Amino acid sequence: xxxxxxxxxxxxxxxxxxxxxxxxxxxxxxxxxxxxxxxxxxxxxxxxxxxxxxxxxxxxxxxxxxxxxxxxxxxxxxxxxxxxxxxxxxxxxxxxxxxxxxxxxxxxxxxxxxxxxxxxxxxxxxxxxxxxxxxxxxxxxxxxxxxxxxxxxxxxxxxxxxxxxxxxxxxxxxxxxxxxxxxxxxxxxxxxxxxxxxxxxxxxxxxxxxxxxxxxxxxxxxxxxxxxxxxxxxxxxxxxxxxxxxxxxxxxxxxxxxxxxxxxxxxxxxxxxxxxxxxxxxxxxxxxxxxxxxxxxxxxxxxxxxxxxxxxxxxxxxxxxxxxxxxxxxxxx
Numbered sequence: 001x002x003x004x005x006x007x008x009x010x011x012x013x014x015x016x017x018x019x020x021x022x023x024x025x026x027x028x029x030x031x032x033x034x035x036x037x038x039x040x041x042x043x044x045x046x047x048x049x050x051x052x053x054x055x056x057x058x059x060x061x062x063x064x065x066x067x068x069x070x071x072x073x074x075x076x077x078x079x080x081x082x083x084x085x086x087x088x089x090x091x092x093x094x095x096x097x098x099x100x101x102x103x104x105x106x107x108x109x110x111x112x113x114x115x116x117x118x119x120x121x122x123x124x125x126x127x128x129x130x131x132x133x134x135x136x137x138x139x140x141x142x143x144x145x146x147x148x149x150x151x152x153x154x155x156x157x158x159x160x161x162x163x164x165x166x167x168x169x170x171x172x173x174x175x176x177x178x179x180x181x182x183x184x185x186x187x188x189x190x191x192x193x194x195x196x197x198x199x200x201x202x203x204x205x206x207x208x209x210x211x212x213x214x215x216x217x218x219x220x221x222x223x224x225x226x227x228x229x230x231x232x233x234x235x236x237x238x239x240x241x242x243x244x245x246x247x248x249x250x251x252x253x254x255x256x257x258x259x260x261x262x263x264x265x266x267x268x269x270x271x272x273x274x275x276x277x278x279x280x281x282x283x284x285x286x287x288x289x290x291x292x293x294x295x296x297x298x299x300x301x302x303x304x305x306x307x308x309x310x311x312x313x314x315x316x317x318x319x320x321x322x323x324x325x326x327x328x329x330x331x332x333x
């Protein structure tokens with residue numbers, strides 16, 4: 001074989017391998033919804049109002065909440081604890097607080113567990129309630145917390161077969177991210193020590209910013225070649241080890257929900273793939289993914305003083321809430 005043919009063969013195999021790897025990482029079951037989303041149902045309209053109430057309370061009435069503003073972090077904790085207590089009251093149970101190690105500077109996680117009708121496996125739905133520095137944190141991450149609260153309400157009203165554990169984490173933001181004192185790191189490590197049978201973890205992260213305008217969605221190169229330029233979809237993201245969970249989750253979402261969705265299972269070194277509390281559960285060997293509007297790749301208010309409640313789309317957030325109830329229910333069967 002001539003040197004030219006050898007080079008052609010080598011490059012052909014190389015390109016085929018790259019193509020196969022990209023397809024493995026980015027192919028998702030089903031198809032993203034592309035039609036008109038339609039009007040909200042009566043239940044979705046009510047949910048939209050509740051979502052807005054939660055976000056406004058956390059981001060406007062309370063404001064920046066972290067260990068630099070400890071009184072505000074406690075106020076947020078107390079509000080969320082009271083909301084979950086009210087949600088659980090009809091069934092006679094409420095939330096529990098989980099202490100962080102000393103490095104967490106006194107912050108606490110909030111755990112609300114809805115027992116299953118028969119099974120003992122666990123699906124964890126989590127969102128962090130702290131905000132970054134002096135940001136009000138409406139989208140990051142009062143939006144995810146609001147959805148978690150409303151999912152708790154849905155599963156109290158109609159439990160799944162297995163356990164649904166809703167956890168609101170403290171200390172996801174710097175300086176704790178991926179360091180001692182991070183709320184989800186403590187929660188995941190405690191679950192592993194107990195031997196909890198967690199089927200999957202879903203992190204709700206920065207979920208409320210959507211636009212149908214062109215060029216409102218950005219990505220690290222070269223991912224942008226594969227995904228839409230309109231920031232009107234919700235994303236299901238995780239590392240390659242959680243590919244099966246991502247496929248199951250987005251497959252259910254696409255079958256049941258009239259809202260655009262995209263997904264990816266990428267190496268954890270890819271920027272953004274592990275930027276939330278699902279990272280902590282992956283460290284303990286649990287399957288985990290993030291549901292997000294892609295945050296910094298779409299929302300111009302990310303980690304800024306302008307991350308305010310009026311920037312969020314609560315109608316779309318209510319649509320996504322319904323889809324995530326279907327996803328969580330399917331995972332918990």
